[in-house]
Amino acid sequence: MPPEAIRVHAPAQDDRYSxxxxxxxxxxEKIRATRVVVIGAGALGNEILKNLALLGFLQVVVVDLDHIxxxxxxxxxxxxxxxVGRSKAEVVADAYRDILPEATVQPLTANVMQDCGLGLFAWxxxxxxxxxxxxxxxxxxxxxxxxxxxxxxxxxxxxNGVVRAFVAGQAPCYxxxxxxxxxxxxxxxxxxxxxxxxxxxEGRVPTTPTISSIIAGVQVQEAxxxxxxxxxxxxxGYVFEGLHHTSYTVEYTENPECMSHYVLxxxxxxxxxxxxxxxxxxxxxxxxxxxxxxxxxxxxxxxxHKLVCPKCGREEICFVAVGAIRYDQGPCPDDGQMRVVxxxxxxxxxxxxxxxxxxxxxxxxxxxxxxxxxxTEISYRIAGDAxxxxxxLASPAIKEVEA
Numbered sequence: 268m269p270p271e272a273i274r275v276h277a278p279a280q281d282d283r284y285s286x287x288x289x290x291x292x293x294x295x296e297k298i299r300a301t302r303v304v305v306i307g308a309g310a311l312g313n314e315i316l317k318n319l320a321l322l323g324f325l326q327v328v329v330v331d332l333d334h335i336x337x338x339x340x341x342x343x344x345x346x347x348x349x350x351v352g353r354s355k356a357e358v359v360a361d362a363y364r365d366i367l368p369e370a371t372v373q374p375l376t377a378n379v380m381q382d383c384g385l386g387l388f389a390w391x392x393x394x395x396x397x398x399x400x401x402x403x404x405x406x407x408x409x410x411x412x413x414x415x416x417x418x419x420x421x422x423x424x425x426x427n428g429v430v431r432a433f434v435a436g437q438a439p440c441y442x443x444x445x446x447x448x449x450x451x452x453x454x455x456x457x458x459x460x461x462x463x464x465x466x467x468x469e470g471r472v473p474t475t476p477t478i479s480s481i482i483a484g485v486q487v488q489e490a491x492x493x494x495x496x497x498x499x500x501x502x503x504g505y506v507f508e509g510l511h512h513t514s515y516t517v518e519y520t521e522n523p524e525c526m527s528h529y530v531l532x533x534x535x536x537x538x539x540x541x542x543x544x545x546x547x548x549x550x551x552x553x554x555x556x557x558x559x560x561x562x563x564x565x566x567x568x569x570x571x572h573k574l575v576c577p578k579c580g581r582e583e584i585c586f587v588a589v590g591a592i593r594y595d596q597g598p599c600p601d602d603g604q605m606r607v608v609x610x611x612x613x614x615x616x617x618x619x620x621x622x623x624x625x626x627x628x629x630x631x632x633x634x635x636x637x638x639x640x641x642x643t644e645i646s647y648r649i650a651g652d653a654x655x656x657x658x659x660l661a662s663p664a665i666k667e668v669e670a
Contacts, residue, residue: 302326304391308355310342311397314483320366330375331355342476380406381588384634386648394418408441421482423474426509428482432500439521531646540651541625546614553638564614565637570629572611578604586629
């Protein structure tokens, strides 16, 4: 064969996601556009974030309260020895950007139950959680249902694990899965006067990096399936039992009395910050919008208003979310008597609250307030706070602004 007849076909230049695009149903643009919140940046969170970065998710918020300890290094692929003492959320955000430089990752060193507004959940397209306690899972479940967002839970212990996916409006939900033992454990976390007992086991669950990889891999895979409208583990659990190489799915049963099954009817964005709005302002706005005189404003979570000593009558004004005050802070500093906790769940025209701005309530920024009359309701997300919470990811956060 003459030399001119010999043709060498060089392979076309691969792009980063060319192998993924070989999957017939794969939509890389959908992946790129998806907003993800990852709650927990420990062993599971590391693997979740690694997988999200490899798949090309570009818009991610990471929430974790803790800082890195030496013991984390054996189970977390994104941590290094030099990171000990640093915020987990900040470290994994840096590592994510190292894997995928074009990504925008916003770290939040925060307690998801007290420091994260419902606006964050409404911003997300999907929520993935890698946590080690029921209380936080229950809060995520209720928040995700209120804001009509899917969330995917992962849990690990030893070399065993479980993945569960929950979609708002499709019961059963996470709360439906809780039994008597779960509720007993939850009740021990909070005293009878709503002050927090110190957790003794959270963050100390014995696990291996191998089970983290397996469970987090399934979590992210389920997220991808949900985004592509493929059959997923909705209201089901995938159980992996590592000792005997057993895996199976479980069906959950709906609890008709479940407290989580509530989706906010309509959420409008207010482009003012919470520091510029009083409770009275919000009530007037809602009253005008709904065309009714009397409305009540419901908070996203209960707030501790006062600590009152039943013996000497001393009052301490607090305005912090329930769970933010420990039990050992309960006794009166004057006489040692355990104080009574007075809480607020909303505003119903009280004069002493009317001029208090929304950022003075002990509620997180970028939160959602619901205004109700006897006949109807409307919810407001305080989108003016978005930049303080989401950084540059705030730009697409405002979807529907009240005229």
